[in-house]
Amino acid sequence: xxxxxxxxxxxxxxxxFDKNYKVLEWNRWMEDHSRISRDxxxxxxxxxxxxxxxxxxxxxxxxxxxxxxxxxxxxxxxHSYLFKFKPKGSHNYHFEFMQxxxxxxPLKNEENEVDSCIITIQDVTESVIVERQLQTLxxxxxxxxxFNRRLLDLRLTDEFARFKRYDYCFSVIMIDIDxxxxxxxxxxxxxxxxxxxxxxxRINDTLRETDILARYGGEEFCCILPETDINGGKxxxxxxxxxxxxxxxxxxxxxxxxTISLGFAEMHKGIEAPEDLLESADKALFKAKRDGxxxxxxxxxxKQG
Numbered sequence: 001x002x003x004x005x006x007x008x009x010x011x012x013x014x015x016x017f018d019k020n021y022k023v024l025e026w027n028r029w030m031e032d033h034s035r036i037s038r039d040x041x042x043x044x045x046x047x048x049x050x051x052x053x054x055x056x057x058x059x060x061x062x063x064x065x066x067x068x069x070x071x072x073x074x075x076x077x078x079h080s081y082l083f084k085f086k087p088k089g090s091h092n093y094h095f096e097f098m099q100x101x102x103x104x105x106p107l108k109n110e111e112n113e114v115d116s117c118i119i120t121i122q123d124v125t126e127s128v129i130v131e132r133q134l135q136t137l138x139x140x141x142x143x144x145x146x147f148n149r150r151l152l153d154l155r156l157t158d159e160f161a162r163f164k165r166y167d168y169c170f171s172v173i174m175i176d177i178d179x180x181x182x183x184x185x186x187x188x189x190x191x192x193x194x195x196x197x198x199x200x201x202r203i204n205d206t207l208r209e210t211d212i213l214a215r216y217g218g219e220e221f222c223c224i225l226p227e228t229d230i231n232g233g234k235x236x237x238x239x240x241x242x243x244x245x246x247x248x249x250x251x252x253x254x255x256x257x258x259t260i261s262l263g264f265a266e267m268h269k270g271i272e273a274p275e276d277l278l279e280s281a282d283k284a285l286f287k288a289k290r291d292g293x294x295x296x297x298x299x300x301x302x303k304q305g
Contacts, residue, residue, distance in 0.1 A: 013083070013121030016107065019066055021046050024116060033085040033098070050083065058082075065106050065117050074102040076124050087125045099125040141215040143193060144200040152214035155224055156274040162226075163267050171233035173223040174263040174281040175203070175240070178293040180219040187254050194251045195258055199244065206240050222278070230266045230298060237262045237296045245294055259294035261285060266299070 007014045007027040016025035023046050026038045036049060047054050057079075061072035074082055081100040088098075101122045106114040139151040147155075159170045177183075177199065184192040196219065203213055203223070212224040223240075225233050245259045263285025271277050280299040288297040 010120075012123070013119070015046070015119040015121075016116055017046055017119075018116045021062075025118075030121075034083065052084065053082070061104055062117060065104050066114050069106045069108075069114050071106070072104040074100075074104070076101045076128060082119070082121060088123075094129050095125060098123055099128045144196050144215055146200045146204075146221060147212055147214035149214065149216060152212065152216065152222055152224070153274075155212050155214075156278070159224060159226055160267070160274040160277070168227055169229045169267055171225045171228050171230065171264065171266045172277055172281045173225070173233070173237045173240070174216070174265075174278070174285040175221040175223065176261050176285055176289065177219040178259045178261055178289075183256070183258070187256070191251050191254050195249050198249055199258070199260070202243055202247075203240055206236070206243060222281070230264070230300070233266065234264055234296065234298060237264050241294065241296055261288035261293045262296045263288055264296060264298045 004025070004027070007025065008029075010027060010029060013030045013033065014025065014027040015023065015030060017023050023041050023044055026036075026041050028038075031037055034049075041049060061074070064070045065072055076099050079100075079102075081097045082102045083098075083100065085098040085100075087095050101124050103120045105118050105120075107116045107118050109115045139147055141148045156172070159168075162168045163170060177195065180192065180195075183195060200213065200215075200221070203221070207213060207223065210226050214222050214224075216222045225236060228236070241260060241262055245257070248255050249258050250256075263281045263283065265277055265280035265284060267277055271280070280302075283302050284297045284299045287302050288295050291297065
């Protein structure tokens with residue numbers, strides 16, 4: 001059986017090229033995904049068709065294979081892809097390019113010398129999507145789709161470490177729905193769930209992509225604002241409060257006004273642990289509730305009495 005027939009039945013890409021990067025083999029999988037026929041590319045320099053491959057990393061890996069006979073593994077987790085092939089079907093929605101794992105391995109001639117390389121390409125797009133979906137499930141609150149406490153703790157720890165190492169400021173906002181028990185008792189828990197879901201949507205519409213909104217517990221939420229001090233963060237908190245207070249929450253039958261109280265705290269060098277920053281924001285939130293609700297209170301105001 002001809003070796004090409006064997007390569008063509010593989011459900012992965014196979015490319016073979018020599019030390020001058022001249023293509024010696026190009027299987028059907030590569031034809032299908034690149035839309036470049038074997039007859040067209042055979043004998044041509046691979047960089048003529050894929051100039052973006054000519055990176056220091058790719059050249060270094062190929063040199064290692066040719067010189068030492070090593071095998072190079074290109075993980076999707078690190079490289080995402082080698083060839084810019086469009087993903088199939090609905091995967092276009094998730095990724096611009098097919099997610100790939102690749103292996104570059106040596107091929108020896110009769111004199112036992114490495115004279116060519118073989119690259120195998122595996123499409124792992126579907127696996128990556130499933131993995132990310134599982135990660136999302138582990139990191140989000142099932143009802144509101146806000147991030148959960150686990151993700152909040154991880155990001156808070158990351159931001160705290162960045163502050164300690166690089167002095168990058170950040171802030172947190174604790175948010176609590178005013179009179180939420182009364183809402184549940186009056187309109188039912190299903191409507192209470194609607195309020196929680198809609199609250200998260202409206203707050204997220206206000207935040208930057210880099211900000212993190214997480215459900216802290218019950219009707220209480222926490223927002224992390226990276227690289228934001230009190231001058232930038234307090235107006236954000238006030239804007240969130242205003243947006244919630246100036247609109248109604250409805251499930252098609254009930255239509256009510258909802259307010260929130262917010263406690264704001266800014267990271268500074270006197271804070272020794274991430275939990276201390278949360279505690280400061282929580283104290284500010286407590287004062288906001290005690291002073292009449294539907295307001296923003298900073299930790300500085302707590303210290304001032």
